[in-house]
Amino acid sequence: MMLKTYLTAAGASVLKRVKPSSSVPVERIAGADSPRQVSTVVADPQDVAEFCRVVAEPVRNTVPVTWLHAQGFGPSLTLMSAPDFPVAVVGMVHIANTVTQHEPVLVGESVTVTVWIDSIRTHAKGTEIVVAARFEVDGRLCAEERSHYLAKGVRVPGADEYEQPERTPFDPPQATMEWRFTPRTADAYARVSGDVNPIHLNGLAAKAFGFRGRIIHGMYTAARALAAVQVRDDAFTWDVEFATPVVLPGRVAVRVDRSGSTTSVDAWNPRRGKPHMLSTVTV
Amino acid sequence: MTQTPHPAQSTPGPVRRAAILSGNRIPFARAHKEYARASNQDMLTSALDGLVARFGLAGERLGEVAGGAVLKHSRDLNLTREAVLGSALSPQTPAFDLGQACATGLEASVTIAQKIRLGQIDVGVGAGVDSASDAPIAVSEELRGALLELNRAKTVPQRLKALSRLRPADLAPALPSNGEARTGLSMGEHQAITTAAWGIGREEQDALALASHQKLAAAWDRGFFNDLVTPFLGVQRDTNLRPDSTLESLAGLKPAFGRGLSATPTMTAGNSTPLTDGASTVLLSSEEWAAAHGMEPLAYLVDAEAAAVDFVTGEEGLLMAPAYAVPRLLARNGLTFADFDVFEIHEAFASTVLTHLAAWESEEFCRERLGLDAPLGAIDRDRLNPNGSSLAAGHPFAATGGRIVASVAKHLKETGQKRALVSICAAGGQGLTAIIEA
Numbered sequence: 001m002m003l004k005t006y007l008t009a010a011g012a013s014v015l016k017r018v019k020p021s022s023s024v025p026v027e028r029i030a031g032a033d034s035p036r037q038v039s040t041v042v043a044d045p046q047d048v049a050e051f052c053r054v055v056a057e058p059v060r061n062t063v064p065v066t067w068l069h070a071q072g073f074g075p076s077l078t079l080m081s082a083p084d085f086p087v088a089v090v091g092m093v094h095i096a097n098t099v100t101q102h103e104p105v106l107v108g109e110s111v112t113v114t115v116w117i118d119s120i121r122t123h124a125k126g127t128e129i130v131v132a133a134r135f136e137v138d139g140r141l142c143a144e145e146r147s148h149y150l151a152k153g154v155r156v157p158g159a160d161e162y163e164q165p166e167r168t169p170f171d172p173p174q175a176t177m178e179w180r181f182t183p184r185t186a187d188a189y190a191r192v193s194g195d196v197n198p199i200h201l202n203g204l205a206a207k208a209f210g211f212r213g214r215i216i217h218g219m220y221t222a223a224r225a226l227a228a229v230q231v232r233d234d235a236f237t238w239d240v241e242f243a244t245p246v247v248l249p250g251r252v253a254v255r256v257d258r259s260g261s262t263t264s265v266d267a268w269n270p271r272r273g274k275p276h277m278l279s280t281v282t283v
Numbered sequence: 284m285t286q287t288p289h290p291a292q293s294t295p296g297p298v299r300r301a302a303i304l305s306g307n308r309i310p311f312a313r314a315h316k317e318y319a320r321a322s323n324q325d326m327l328t329s330a331l332d333g334l335v336a337r338f339g340l341a342g343e344r345l346g347e348v349a350g351g352a353v354l355k356h357s358r359d360l361n362l363t364r365e366a367v368l369g370s371a372l373s374p375q376t377p378a379f380d381l382g383q384a385c386a387t388g389l390e391a392s393v394t395i396a397q398k399i400r401l402g403q404i405d406v407g408v409g410a411g412v413d414s415a416s417d418a419p420i421a422v423s424e425e426l427r428g429a430l431l432e433l434n435r436a437k438t439v440p441q442r443l444k445a446l447s448r449l450r451p452a453d454l455a456p457a458l459p460s461n462g463e464a465r466t467g468l469s470m471g472e473h474q475a476i477t478t479a480a481w482g483i484g485r486e487e488q489d490a491l492a493l494a495s496h497q498k499l500a501a502a503w504d505r506g507f508f509n510d511l512v513t514p515f516l517g518v519q520r521d522t523n524l525r526p527d528s529t530l531e532s533l534a535g536l537k538p539a540f541g542r543g544l545s546a547t548p549t550m551t552a553g554n555s556t557p558l559t560d561g562a563s564t565v566l567l568s569s570e571e572w573a574a575a576h577g578m579e580p581l582a583y584l585v586d587a588e589a590a591a592v593d594f595v596t597g598e599e600g601l602l603m604a605p606a607y608a609v610p611r612l613l614a615r616n617g618l619t620f621a622d623f624d625v626f627e628i629h630e631a632f633a634s635t636v637l638t639h640l641a642a643w644e645s646e647e648f649c650r651e652r653l654g655l656d657a658p659l660g661a662i663d664r665d666r667l668n669p670n671g672s673s674l675a676a677g678h679p680f681a682a683t684g685g686r687i688v689a690s691v692a693k694h695l696k697e698t699g700q701k702r703a704l705v706s707i708c709a710a711g712g713q714g715l716t717a718i719i720e721a
Contacts, residue, residue, distance in 0.1 A: 053428075174476060174544070176597035177466040184425055184452060191448070228465075228595075256596045263596075270543060 006077070006090075006196060024084040026158040030117040030129075037075035037115040043067070045107040051192040055223035062104040065143050065238065066223035068111065069099065070193040072133035072145060073219075075115040080129065080149075086120065087127055087151040091209060094218045095128070096148040097240040104234055105135065105142045112136045118146060121162035126152045128162065168241060170266070172273040175253035179224060179267070181216045182249045189220040215245035218277065221252070225265035225279045228256055233283040243275040252276060299569050301396035302580030303719065306689020307334035308563035309515035311677040312522045314415035318560035321516065323352045323359060326562035327366035327412040330682075333513030334408065334564045335371045338578065344373040346404025349391040350564075351382045352412050353680035353710075354459055356419045363410060385631065386589070386707045386715035387411050388684025392565045393717060396584035399569050406568035409688070411681030415558035418459050425453035463710060465595050470602070470710065471632070475541025475550055477600030478634040481641050485549040488633035489533040492554040492674045494664075495630055499671025500526035507670060507697075511689055523557055523677035554633035559677030563685030582692035582703075587717040588612035594712040599652075602635045604714030605706040606642040610653050612704075612716050620660050624700035627691045629683055629707040630673040639706070669694060683707065688719065695721040 027033065048067055049059045057064045080089040105111055118132035133145040186200045195217055198205030206214045222240045246252055246269075253270035256263065261283050267276045309330050312318045318326065327350060335341055350363035359365070364378040383390045388411030395407035421427070425448065432445035461469050478488075502508060503520055538548035539555060573580050590608035592599035605628070613619060620643075628636045642648045643659040650656070670690055673683055684707055691703045705717045 174597065175468070176595070178462075178468050178472075180467065182452075184423075184450065187450070188425070258596050258598070 006198070024086070026086070026120050026156065026160075029085060030120045034116050035079070037079055039071075039075055039113050040110055041071050041113060042110050043105055043107050047192075048107050054188045054192045055220065056227045057223070061107055063107055063109075063111075064223070064226065065099045065101050065145075066219065066226055068105065068113075068135045068143055069097070069133075069145060069147075069219060070195065071111065071113050072115050072131075072135070072147075073193070073195055075113065076131045076133070076147065079115065079117055079131070086156045087129070087154045092129065092149040092151050093242075094147065095150045095242050097145070097219070097222060097242075098238065099143055099145045100235075100237045101143040102235055103140065103142050105137055109137045111142070119160055119162075120156055121160040122155075123150055123162070123164060126150055126154045127156045127159055128164070167243075168278050170243070170268065170275040170278065172253070172268050172270075172275075173255050173257075173266070175270065176256055177228065177254035178270070179252040179254060180249070181220075181246055181252065183214055185220065186214060186216050186248055189217050193217065193219070195219070211245060212247045214248045216248055216250070218242045218245070221246060221267055221277050222279060225254075225267060225277065226281065228254070228265055229263045229281045231281055231283065236281055236283045238279065238281050240277060240279040242277050244269065246276050298400045299402060301399040301567055301584045302570055302573050303392075303582045303584055303688060303692040304566040304568055304573055304578050304580055305334070305338065306511055306563065306565040306685055306692070307331075307337060308512055308682065308686055308689070309333070309561055310512055310518045310521050311559050311561035311679055311682070311686075312518050313677060314558035314560055316416075316522060317516050317518045318414065319416040321414065321560070322417050323355070323362060323412045323414050323562075324365050324369065326414065326515070326560065327352075327362065327410060328369040329513070329515050330412070330562035330564045331366055331370040331372065331408065331410065334566055336513070337510065338566065338576075341371040342373050344375045346407045347395065347398065348372075348376060348378040348408040348410060349381055349394050350378065350408075350410035350412065351380050351387040351391060351681050352414075353382070353384055353387060354413055354415065354418050355382075362412075366410075366412075382681075383589075383713060383715060384709035384711055385629070385678070385680045385683060386709040386713060387681035388563060388686070389587075389688065389705065389707050389715050389717060390684070392567060392584060392684060392688045393587040393715070395565075395567050399567055402569075405572040406566070408564050408566055409685060410562070410564040411683070411685050412562035413679040413681045414560045415679070416560050421457040421459075423453045423455060423457050425449065429453070463594075463601065469540075471540035471550060471555060473594065473601035474632045474635055475544060475548065476597075477603065477638055478549060478632075479541060479544050479546035480600065481634075481638045483549065483634045483637045483641065485534075485547075486530075487637055488549055488554040489530055489551075491630070491633040491636060492533055493528055493530055495633075495668060495671045495674040496525050496528045497671075498669060499524055499675035502670040507690075507693070511693060521676045523559060524675050528553070550632060550634060554674065556631060556673045556678035559679045561677065561679035561682045561686075563682040563689070565685045565688045581696040582719050582721050584688070585718040585720050586612060586616055587715060588615070589713065589715045591714070592712045599712070600638065601710075601712055602631060602708040602714075603638065603642070604712055605708050605716055606639050606648075606714075607653065608714045608716040609643070609704065609706060610649075610655060610659055612718065613659070616718060618702075618718075620662060623702050623704045624666060624698075625669060625691060625694060625703035626662050626667050627672065627687050627703060627705045628668065629678075629687065630668065631678065631708055633674060635708055636667075684715075688717075691719055695719065
């Protein structure tokens with residue numbers, strides 16, 4: 001199903017590269033009055049358990065927010081591959097993600113997922129798309145998310161003027177963990193998340209997009225980081241900043257650092273010292 | 284509404300002393316050599332049978348045998364009971380498995396000792412075994428997942444779907460790893476971080492390794508192990524022992540761990556323990572049982588204390604838990620380092636022992652981490668591991684505790700010394716320590 005979305009998106013992307021579609025005002029596509037994608041999904045205990053096993057979350061009665069993200073990802077692709085969407089979705093890079101959980105979703109519950117384009121704004125390297133998602137159970141807001149994507153080298157007329165904050169500087173610390181990712185890691189995450197983007201699953205496709213080989217899903221690395229924190233509070237905010245991708249197979253150096261109510265998990269390339277992902281969880 | 288009265292506190296019975304009568308182990312052998320084709324059960328049975336033979340216990344029903352292994356096959360759910368059934372002990376001797384990583388062997392002796400002290404049993408064996416050669420091999424998680432899915436499938440399409448996930452790479456077997464489950468770092472890499480943080484130098488590590496070989500060789504030469512070890516498969520002595528080691532030969536070895544750290548790597552194959560196969564047993568009983576069987580106790584297992592640290596966030600080093608257990612054990616027993624004649628500190632790595640010693644000497648560590656007013660103090664090196672330890676003998680994980688308990692008990696008897704401190708670090712950020720008294 002999502003593969004079809006990807007194919008549609010790819011087709012639309014090719015056309016958009018030829019002729020950017022900018023006739024529709026940005027306010028109609030993004031922001032408070034933009035169209036919503038609303039869907040309802042049951043947090044099937046078996047599906048959630050399978051997801052948890054892949055991202056190293058304990059299998060329990062609560063649903064990790066990383067599973068919720070995967071449920072909002074399909075609808076967000078649909079929005080971004082709509083004919084009037086001004087930039088090509090294929091080739092966009094996930095640069096940051098923020099989730100605030102107010103209360104956990106329990107397995108078996110029906111989750112209403114609402115996804116919309118929150119903003120389309122300028123970025124030093126192109127245009128940034130911010131996708132918003134709300135996850136509700138019986139009208140109670142359980143979690144909300146902002147996913148930030150970068151369309152490199154693309155200017156969208158009417159995009160909100162925005163100056164991104166400086167990237168967090170990174171100096172590789174002493175690693176406290178090491179993760180080893182293989183191509184099968186990406187296969188497994190694609191299976192449980194539904195994100196079958198070819199850059200994760202096919203070496204040729206990855207090379208076509210300028211990567212040295214298949215890369216792991218950024219959200220997989222992020223999910224492993226969240227799992228490593230072992231958040232025991234119901235309410236928390238989770239911020240992730242993505243840097244360089246992890247080419248498969250790859251070793252990732254990791255440091256978990258707790259200070260007060262904030263725990264950071266940083267992942268980087270142990271040979272080059274370049275960060276892959278910087279994240280914090282604040283309770 | 285009437286309140287249910289609390290049941291009257293039961294008066295505890297008198298706590299007896301738990302005597303260490305002796306021990307028996309097979310010589311430890313480097314992995315994939317002489318014991319490569321022996322299983323954990325084989326080695327444990329042989330170690331038990333050696334004990335039975337030495338003390339005429341054939342056909343005896345013992346109170347209980349406790350044992351375990353770190354690298355364990357899933358079929359070995361009852362490893363210790365199976366070894367008892369294969370031994371000359373009465374088949375009516377119950378047994379149970381336990382596990383605390385490298386502290387398994389010591390925990391087995393401690394558990395048997397506590398049952399004796401409480402009068403639950405009169406005699407028992409604390410045991411441990413590990414084979415790094417005959418190690419369990421697992422299938423990959425992908426293959427396992429697919430096979431389990433296949434097993435749950437009821438229709439042909441479901442079966443095909445389960446199998447369709449598989450890729451050729453999934454058929455490669457998964458060998459056991461010594462990586463920590465939560466961090467993926469090997470124990471050596473974890474210790475390398477601690478070693479660098481404490482600034483433990485290469486020379487002092489090599490010197491500790493050399494002393495271990497020299498002391499173990501001397502103990503073998505004077506016949507110290509004659510009644511503690513039974514030869515197995517043609518092996519008479521611990522095969523890792525290098526009596527002719529020199530500081531020069533140790534200094535020539537290349538670093539094995541910590542090569543990715545900013546500090547100069549100092550840990551080599553010479554000052555780290557090798558993968559080893561072996562098994563050990565310790566015979567413990569009440570004083571009454573010993574007297575009735577004409578046996579004189581070597582020493583008594585008095586008390587034990589376990590500790591654990593948060594190594595996952597890097598707050599503390601993986602193998603630092605004993606540094607926390609020892610002060611608690613001393614405080615409970617009203618003792619200081621000056622009250623001990625012997626310190627048996629398991630040599631997982633030379634630098635593990637040296638960081639523990641440095642921690643107890645550090646005013647800052649003792650104040651900030653242990654909450655003590657003054658450092659615990661220095662340990663006289665002449666009292667440290669007097670008959671060598673794991674660097675020379677090797678370290679078949681769960682068998683190390685039994686080797687140490689039996690050896691140090693005999694050492695106390697032989698020297699007329701009074702008190703020994705035993706300390707073993709373990710995976711999972713754990714440590715177990717014990718007091719043994721003459």
